[in-house]
Amino acid sequence: MGGVGEDEIVYEIAVVVPKRNLKEVNEEYDCVEILVNEFRNVGLVVERVLGLSDEFIKLAAPLETLGKAAAKLQMKKPTRIGIDLQFELEEVEAFVRQPDGSLFSWCERFQCYRHLIYETVNKMNSDLTLKLDGKEIQWKAGESLLLRLESEGIVKQVFPLHVETTRKKLLKSWALNCWDLTSQPVDEIYAYFGTKVAVYFAFLGMYTRWMIFPAAFGLIMQLVDFGSLKLLVLPAFFVSIVLWAVLFFQFWKRKNAALSARWHLNLSVSTSQGYKSLGREWSSLQSPVELVKNLGNDKIKEKEAFQKYEWFGYLKRFRNDTIVIFSIICLQLPFELAYAHLYEVIKSDIVKFGLTSVYLLAIQYFTKIGGRLSIRLIKYENNEHIEYRADSLVYKVFGLYFMQSYIGVFYHALLHRNFMTLRQLLIQRLILYEVLDNLLENSLPFLKYSYKKYRAVRNKKKREKGSTGKIQFTSRVEKEYLKPSYSASICEELEDGLFDDFLELALQFGMIMMFACAFPLAFAFSALNNIAEIKTDAVKLLAMLKRPVPRAAPTIGAWLNIFQFLILMSICTNSALLVWLYDQEGKWKIEPGLAAILVIEHVLLLIKFGFSRFVPEEPAWVRANRMKNASQAQDMCSKQLLRSISGGERAFGGLVPRKTPMKTE
Numbered sequence: 001m002g003g004v005g006e007d008e009i010v011y012e013i014a015v016v017v018p019k020r021n022l023k024e025v026n027e028e029y030d031c032v033e034i035l036v037n038e039f040r041n042v043g044l045v046v047e048r049v050l051g052l053s054d055e056f057i058k059l060a061a062p063l064e065t066l067g068k069a070a071a072k073l074q075m076k077k078p079t080r081i082g083i084d085l086q087f088e089l090e091e092v093e094a095f096v097r098q099p100d101g102s103l104f105s106w107c108e109r110f111q112c113y114r115h116l117i118y119e120t121v122n123k124m125n126s127d128l129t130l131k132l133d134g135k136e137i138q139w140k141a142g143e144s145l146l147l148r149l150e151s152e153g154i155v156k157q158v159f160p161l162h163v164e165t166t167r168k169k170l171l172k173s174w175a176l177n178c179w180d181l182t183s184q185p186v187d188e189i190y191a192y193f194g195t196k197v198a199v200y201f202a203f204l205g206m207y208t209r210w211m212i213f214p215a216a217f218g219l220i221m222q223l224v225d226f227g228s229l230k231l232l233v234l235p236a237f238f239v240s241i242v243l244w245a246v247l248f249f250q251f252w253k254r255k256n257a258a259l260s261a262r263w264h265l266n267l268s269v270s271t272s273q274g275y276k277s278l279g280r281e282w283s284s285l286q287s288p289v290e291l292v293k294n295l296g297n298d299k300i301k302e303k304e305a306f307q308k309y310e311w312f313g314y315l316k317r318f319r320n321d322t323i324v325i326f327s328i329i330c331l332q333l334p335f336e337l338a339y340a341h342l343y344e345v346i347k348s349d350i351v352k353f354g355l356t357s358v359y360l361l362a363i364q365y366f367t368k369i370g371g372r373l374s375i376r377l378i379k380y381e382n383n384e385h386i387e388y389r390a391d392s393l394v395y396k397v398f399g400l401y402f403m404q405s406y407i408g409v410f411y412h413a414l415l416h417r418n419f420m421t422l423r424q425l426l427i428q429r430l431i432l433y434e435v436l437d438n439l440l441e442n443s444l445p446f447l448k449y450s451y452k453k454y455r456a457v458r459n460k461k462k463r464e465k466g467s468t469g470k471i472q473f474t475s476r477v478e479k480e481y482l483k484p485s486y487s488a489s490i491c492e493e494l495e496d497g498l499f500d501d502f503l504e505l506a507l508q509f510g511m512i513m514m515f516a517c518a519f520p521l522a523f524a525f526s527a528l529n530n531i532a533e534i535k536t537d538a539v540k541l542l543a544m545l546k547r548p549v550p551r552a553a554p555t556i557g558a559w560l561n562i563f564q565f566l567i568l569m570s571i572c573t574n575s576a577l578l579v580w581l582y583d584q585e586g587k588w589k590i591e592p593g594l595a596a597i598l599v600i601e602h603v604l605l606l607i608k609f610g611f612s613r614f615v616p617e618e619p620a621w622v623r624a625n626r627m628k629n630a631s632q633a634q635d636m637c638s639k640q641l642l643r644s645i646s647g648g649e650r651a652f653g654g655l656v657p658r659k660t661p662m663k664t665e
Helices: 033-043 063-072 089-094 106-118 145-150 166-175 186-193 195-210 212-224 227-263 267-273 299-347 351-376 386-416 421-465 476-482 498-514 520-544 558-582 592-612 620-651
Strands: 012-020 045-050 054-060 076-078 083-088 128-133 135-139 157-160
Touching: 012 033, 012 106, 012 476, 033 045, 033 054, 033 128, 033 145, 033 186, 054 351, 063 089, 063 592, 076 592, 089 186, 106 145, 106 186, 128 620, 135 145, 166 186, 166 520, 166 558, 186 476, 195 212, 195 227, 195 498, 212 227, 212 520, 227 592, 227 620, 299 351, 299 386, 351 386, 386 421, 386 498, 386 558, 421 498, 498 558, 520 558, 558 592
Parallel strands: none
Antiparallel strands: 012 054, 012 157, 045 054, 076 083, 128 135
């Protein structure tokens, strides 16, 4: 498990409960003791660790226990003939192993753990009265014990544990490896963190490597004085970076397909598994399957139910998107334009600094309001799986950040045509913002962890007033418990910390692409920032935060559409910048230079939409393997069907008449 031998006991889940006086514990009715016994009854290996103020129940699952849980969950896994079948423990050799040699991936193991620990229900016909420190708790028949204890505040947290041997190995070979800056051990990351984190780092590494070309081109344009040729070099740079972006995302789709094939991921199945937090699933409206359960065999009503569900879902999403767009236009746009105008007319640097400080505080408030509104609207959408709801949240929240990040830049670029101010803004946003963001991103978890350690030690000293010795943390699990979670800044139920990491990449991509002609050197700054981002994100996940809850999403989801949208925007904005460079007097005469820019814009738009025809989204070997697997599966199913037919004829004693060939004279 987790890249180590499957026979070795590896503790991967921890349950946190209050520390009690063990001398006064009545094991027969104590809720924590009963919880531990329930864990052991379902086949989990339990180890209990006492901390300064809490007790930690560490859980491990042998392969047999995981297999039984997977079979009960009717989990589908890829087989050696290339099709996904429902897992059966007796036929374990028929299923494909993971790249690290284990039978179950981390996402699958986590799903089994969640099932095992939350399915510890009261199987008696009557309620049970449990106790903890004199407090009585009613455990109802058929109720999950862990959910009940969570609602009572007895179980403080359930979280995945780091596997120390694997964590140290990744730290040495990946996070702290300064010789290899961009390549990632994606198979090891996938085995340890799950699909979505591995896909993020694969994308970030490929994006950074591909950025070497535009970074070098932009550096040449910054250092070399082209003189009168600048009006020819800038369009060439513009065309090259658009082609670079289009090619990158086409080849990223190919790499994503190759990774999915290597990890034996079925895109539709993996996405449908969704993301559930421990024990709880995001509430949603009634699914179409539930809608037709009570309809019997009435096909007409079943068809009407599906159509109603489908079209009402489209209408609700359209309504919610319209609300968000109008909110941005009516509330946020005037505020952003007012800030951009004041920044342009104010001459004092001190006043500008104060204005920017007020602006930064205000946009945080706007973002929180917009995030809450988006979450409330998403709850009423007919999104079947939680990954679809997460994508809906990404679109809505990115609209808020798009307005915040770019409206001031658009104002200076498109209305004032002040290229010096525009370049200053780009330098501020790219250098200062990204440097400060990286510092905060990596320092805040450490500060939070240090404060929690200090508070835990202080509370321990208050309880033991006569103690004079130094209090230290002796257990690794307690240190992990004090570390912050890898959570998103908006809606932790739907998104984890990858939301903020992808948002940072998308905003950076939009900034360097949409204003490439105004500041070509931005690509070099972004390349250096991304190299640092790879290492800091790796250190953050391995050393500063709890192990993230795995997510079985095999693609970057809605972010791919956002990147594609930003490419289209960059074609329009850079064309406008080139037009104003040629037409500085504002005469708007169609001269050869302006006509060439308009032609370039239309050609690039055509290339953007037509390039997918020339670069397949799937490598040939992936397509060939899929066809081979489909052919093998079809042949095997055909043979099984023929055997069953032949067996049926023998069972009926040959009563089924056989057709004899007609004799011809």
